[in-house]
Amino acid sequence: MGNILVFLEQAERRLRPAAFSAISLAAALHKANGGKLFFVLIGDSVADAAKEAASFGADGVFTVEAPALKNCLAETYAPIVARIAKEQGVSHVAGCATAVGKDMLPRVAAMLDAGLAPDVSAVLSAKQFRRAAYAGNALQTLEVLSDVVVVSGRQTDFPRAQPSGGSSPVTAVAPGSIDALGAEFVELQTQKRDRPDLTEARVVVSGGRGMKEAKNFAVLEQLCDVLGGALGASRAACDAGMVPNDLQVGQTGKVVAPDLYIAVAISGAIQHLAGMKGSKVIVAINKDPEAPIFQVADYGFVGTWEKALPELLAELKKQKSA
Amino acid sequence: MKILVTAKRIPDPTQKLKLKDNAIDLGAANWQLNQFDEYAVEAALRLTEDGANQAARLGQVTVATLGPADVATQLRSALAMGADKAIRVDAKDEALDANVVAQTLLKIVQRDQPDLVLLGKLAADNEGNDVGQRLAALLGWPQATFACSIQVTDGGKALVVGREVDAGVELKKVRLPAVVTVDLRIVSPQAVKNGRTAATFSYPEGPRYATLKGIRAAKDKPLEQTTLAQLGVSAAMKTKVLKADMPPARQAGKKVASIPELVEKLHKEAKVI
Numbered sequence: 001m002g003n004i005l006v007f008l009e010q011a012e013r014r015l016r017p018a019a020f021s022a023i024s025l026a027a028a029l030h031k032a033n034g035g036k037l038f039f040v041l042i043g044d045s046v047a048d049a050a051k052e053a054a055s056f057g058a059d060g061v062f063t064v065e066a067p068a069l070k071n072c073l074a075e076t077y078a079p080i081v082a083r084i085a086k087e088q089g090v091s092h093v094a095g096c097a098t099a100v101g102k103d104m105l106p107r108v109a110a111m112l113d114a115g116l117a118p119d120v121s122a123v124l125s126a127k128q129f130r131r132a133a134y135a136g137n138a139l140q141t142l143e144v145l146s147d148v149v150v151v152s153g154r155q156t157d158f159p160r161a162q163p164s165g166g167s168s169p170v171t172a173v174a175p176g177s178i179d180a181l182g183a184e185f186v187e188l189q190t191q192k193r194d195r196p197d198l199t200e201a202r203v204v205v206s207g208g209r210g211m212k213e214a215k216n217f218a219v220l221e222q223l224c225d226v227l228g229g230a231l232g233a234s235r236a237a238c239d240a241g242m243v244p245n246d247l248q249v250g251q252t253g254k255v256v257a258p259d260l261y262i263a264v265a266i267s268g269a270i271q272h273l274a275g276m277k278g279s280k281v282i283v284a285i286n287k288d289p290e291a292p293i294f295q296v297a298d299y300g301f302v303g304t305w306e307k308a309l310p311e312l313l314a315e316l317k318k319q320k321s322a
Numbered sequence: 323m324k325i326l327v328t329a330k331r332i333p334d335p336t337q338k339l340k341l342k343d344n345a346i347d348l349g350a351a352n353w354q355l356n357q358f359d360e361y362a363v364e365a366a367l368r369l370t371e372d373g374a375n376q377a378a379r380l381g382q383v384t385v386a387t388l389g390p391a392d393v394a395t396q397l398r399s400a401l402a403m404g405a406d407k408a409i410r411v412d413a414k415d416e417a418l419d420a421n422v423v424a425q426t427l428l429k430i431v432q433r434d435q436p437d438l439v440l441l442g443k444l445a446a447d448n449e450g451n452d453v454g455q456r457l458a459a460l461l462g463w464p465q466a467t468f469a470c471s472i473q474v475t476d477g478g479k480a481l482v483v484g485r486e487v488d489a490g491v492e493l494k495k496v497r498l499p500a501v502v503t504v505d506l507r508i509v510s511p512q513a514v515k516n517g518r519t520a521a522t523f524s525y526p527e528g529p530r531y532a533t534l535k536g537i538r539a540a541k542d543k544p545l546e547q548t549t550l551a552q553l554g555v556s557a558a559m560k561t562k563v564l565k566a567d568m569p570p571a572r573q574a575g576k577k578v579a580s581i582p583e584l585v586e587k588l589h590k591e592a593k594v595i
Contacts, residue, residue: 141565
C-alpha cells in the first residue's frame with residue numbers, strides 16, 4: 001500500500017472541470033488502496049487553483065511553478081510528476097483522460113516503469129480497472145501488473161467531486177531543471193464559447209452531415225440556448241468544415257454522457273455511437289427511418305430537420321413558459 | 323527523412339464482436355490494418371515524396387509490427403501503398419502490451435536510427451493510446467500526439483505539428499528526432515507539408531489505395547523477420563486484460579409521430595426537460 005498522487009489540470013488560476021473528475025477518481029483509488037492522497041498542480045501561477053484543490057480532503061497539495069511551465073508540455077510535466085511520485089513513495093499516479101492526460105500520463109508511466117490503465121470507467125481494486133474498448137462495444141477488466149500503477153479516468157464516468165471542507169497543506173515543490181527536449185508550444189487555435197463544456201453539459205445537441213452547411217447549425221445553436229446545452233457534431237460535419245473539430249463527439253473527439261442527447265441528421269456510425277452511447281436519454285431526428293442511430297435512440301422522429309427543428313424550438317419554448 | 327511507422331493489425335471494427343471464455347473471440351476476425359496506422363503510413367509517404375512526382379522517393383519509410391506470421395499481410399498492404407521496407411517482430415498477440423511494444427520499438431529505433439517515428443494515436447480495438455508516448459519517454463525524445471497536421475520546418479530539422487486537443491488545435495514545434503502520433507485528419511488534402519512538395523499541392527482526401535503496380539512491387543520489397551530475443555528485448559508485460567464482456571445493449575426506443583409528442587414524452591416520461 002503506497003501513496004496516491006493525482007495530477008490536477010488548471011487554467012487561468014482555476015481548476016479545470018476535468019480536475020474535479022480526477023478528484024473523484026482519486027477518491028475511488030484511495031478507497032481501494034488506502035495510503036496518503038496528494039494532489040499536484042503544475043503551471044506558471046497555480047496558487048489560487050491549489051487553494052481550491054485544498055478543500056477536498058487530500059493529505060497534501062503540491063504546487064510546481066515556473067514561467068517555463070506556463071503551457072503543458074509532456075516533456076516538461078511528466079518528469080516532474082514522476083519525480084514527485086518517487087519522492088512520495090507513490091504506488092498510484094492518476095489523472096483525467098483529457099487531451100492533456102492522454103498525452104502526459106503514458107509518458108509518466110514509462111518513466112516510472114509502470115503499467116498504465118488508460119481511460120478507465122471504474123476502479124475495481126487497487127490494481128484492477130474497468131474500461132471500454134472496441135469503440136464502446138466491449139468492456140475490459142484490466143489488471144496492472146507492475147508495483148506502480150498509473151491510471152487515467154474517463155471524465156464522464158467520474159462525476160464532479162464536491163469539496164469536503166477542511167484545508168490540505170499546500171507545499172511548493174521546486175521544478176528542478178526544466179528541459180523541453182526541443183519541444184515548444186507555439187499557439188492554441190481556439191474559439192471562445194459561452195455555452196457549457198461539451199463533456200460537462202447536461203444537454204448536448206449534435207448535428208451531422210445532413211445539416212448540409214455551416215449556417216444551418218444556427219438552428220441547433222438556438223436549441224442549445226433554449227435547453228442550456230452544448231453544441232456537438234459528428235465527424236462528417238466537422239470534416240466538411242461546418243463546425244470546428246473540437247466539437248466532434250465520437251471515438252475520435254469527445255466522449256459525452258449528458259442527461260439528454262439530441263442527434264440531428266446524424267446517421268449513427270460506430271465511431272459516433274462510441275462517443276455518446278452513455279447518454280441517459282437519446283433523441284434522434286433523421287429523415288432516414290433505417291438510420292442506425294434509431295437503434296440506440298430512446299425517442300426517434302423520422303423527418304427532415306428543416307421541418308422538425310423549428311417546430312421543436314417552438315414546442316420547447318411553449319413547454320418552458322408553461 | 324527516415325521514418326519508422328507502426329502497423330498494428332486489428333479485427334474489422336464493423337464486425338460484430340463475439341465472446342468466448344470471457345475474452346473477445348478473435349477466431350473468425352477479419353484482420354485489417356488499424357486505420358490510424360494506415361493514416362500514419364499515408365502521412366509518412368507524404369513526408370518523403372514530391373506529391374506531383376511520387377515515383378521519386380525523397381526519403382525512406384519502414385513499417386514495423388509485432389505479431390504472428392500472418393501479420394505480414396498487413397505489412398504487405400503498407401508496402402503496397404508505397405512504404406520501402408517492413409519489419410515483423412515475431413510475437414504472440416497475448417504476450418503483448420503497450421510496454422512490450424514500446425520497448426521493442428525502442429530497440430528498433432536504436433538500431434535503425436530513424437529521424438521520426440510515426441504511429442496511429444491509438445489502435446481502434448484496444449484504444450490504449452499510449453505506445454507513442456511511452457516510446458518517446460524511453461528515447462528521451464519530444465512527442466507530438468494527436469496530429470492533424472505536420473509541417474517540416476527549420477531546413478528539415480524540426481516539425482510544427484497541429485494537435486487536436488480539447489479546446490481546439492494546438493501548434494507544437496518538435497525538434498527531430500521525435501515521435502508523432504496521428505489523428506484522422508492527418509489525411510486531409512493539405513495536412514502534410516514536407517517543404518519540397520509545392521505548397522499549393524493538394525492530395526485527395528484520405529489514404530491512397532494500393533495500385534496493382536504497388537501490390538506487385540510490394541512482393542519484392544524487403545520484409546525483415548526478427549524476434550524479441552534477436553532485438554534484445556527482455557521487457558515484461560505491465561498490464562493484462564483479465565476478461566472482456568459486452569456492455570448492456572441499448573434498446574431501440576420508440577418512434578414518435580409528431581414533435582409535440584416528442585416534447586411531451588421528454589417532459590413527462592423521461593423527465594429530462
